């Protein structure tokens with residue numbers, strides 16, 4: 196059986212949390228409570244603030260600041276080391292764990308401005324490339 | 340309502356046991372606990388078994404091994420708090436009046452289930468982007484260093500202390516002392532943590548026999564230690580990003596235990612805390628209110644947390660020195676508390692120990708501060 200280009204078009208590695216738009220950019224998905232405004236990542240069934248169940252699915256901003264990070268030197272076979280792992284605070288008030296790419300580990304600093312990037316993130320069981328997210332230094336702020 | 344007493348404890352040597360399995364280790368610990376309690380095993384009315392990766396009905400396999408199948412038994416899983424949760428469930432069964440004698444067992448044959456870094460469940464969004472438990476704690480360590488000026492050497496001293504304590508524990512995984520330099524030069528795992536900042540992959544099991552007031556009276560066991568509190572909470576869902584250098588979940592679980600036991604943190608004479616990583620011990624003792632926030636690294640440097648110090652932390656060697664067989668850990672902490680409070684801790688005996696605290700915290704799920712946190716208070 197031959198797999199055509201159409202069927203192997205890149206798709207999100209986690210469609211419930213990460214959406215790839217037609218223009219090729221990506222958005223992280225979460226919930227916002229219509230009752231009290233609390234934001235959540237990932238999508239939730241109810242709000243922990245007010246326990247309301249009227250939540251809307253939202254797309255988060257694509258920029259944030261780095262709360263903390265680590266250079267990971269031992270991991271599972273799915274993740275070749277080393278890689279930089281960080282927690283990124285988004286303006287909506289959620290903290291997202293993400294790999295940090297686009298700069299040398301030595302240049303990563305707490306508080307740096309970052310932006311969401313769509314990057315290859317493994318392959319599906321059928322061998323199709325999957326798209327995921329990493330954060331990179333915000334264009335014009337990082338070294339490159 | 341009855342109070343609960345621990346009348347017997349047992350545990351295997353912690354370390355690598357290539358020729359054994361989780362049931363076999365659990366059976367050894369249980370038999371020792373029964374012998375230590377002096378109770379007729381036929382008096383045991385129920386059992387709880389904590390483990391994480393040992394598969395279906397591990398607790399039943401343990402009971403079968405020791406000829407005691409036929410009891411009500413539940414296997415409980417709460418990540419690294421599984422064994423502590425078994426203790427709590429056993430105590431609840433007694434407090435509820437359902438049973439007078441219950442066994443709590445914790446076991447794990449981790450070397451056959453895992454190598455390298457422990458990760459959250461693959462279904463978790465953070466696991467999907469490369470989360471490992473060492474990386475999560477490494478990130479907390481970096482942030483703590485930034486906020487409180489803790490040095491890398493101060494952090495290493497936590498491992499040095501716990502390995503020193505473990506050197507005087509014949510059941511510990513590691514029996515050799517290490518230096519700050521050895522910690523700093525050990526293999527990098529997730530910056531700034533090296534392999535000596537991480538608890539090892541350990542096999543082992545522990546068990547305890549718990550009884551009600553009336554059973555204690557009937558038995559007249561003079562070596563009993565009172566389980567004054569056993570609290571358990573899961574973390575709340577964040578509605579905004581919160582500090583990762585403080586542990587509200589540990590604080591909440593501790594406050595519930597202090598209230599139940601009728602004590603405050605100032606009454607605690609020593610503690611076994613969940614030092615899965617060096618930084619974890621720092622976060623835990625501050626969360627428990629045993630040390631002020633940002634103050635523990637300097638206190639370790641001054642020797643305050645040593646056996647013989649103002650407030651000994653992890654006299655058994657902790658997870659870093661004694662080892663961390665996930666399900667076994669919470670029960671083994673209670674074993675150490677009981678032995679210290681009875682004055683049976685040998686070389687590592689804490690003089691005048693009267694109130695001991697054990698803290699476990701395990702698991703990672705996206706968006707909540709921690710999955711399962713337990714605090715036990717034992718009083719002689």
Ligand SMILES: [Zn+2]
Pocket residue numbers: 228229230231232233242243244245246247
């Ligand atoms: Zn709400």
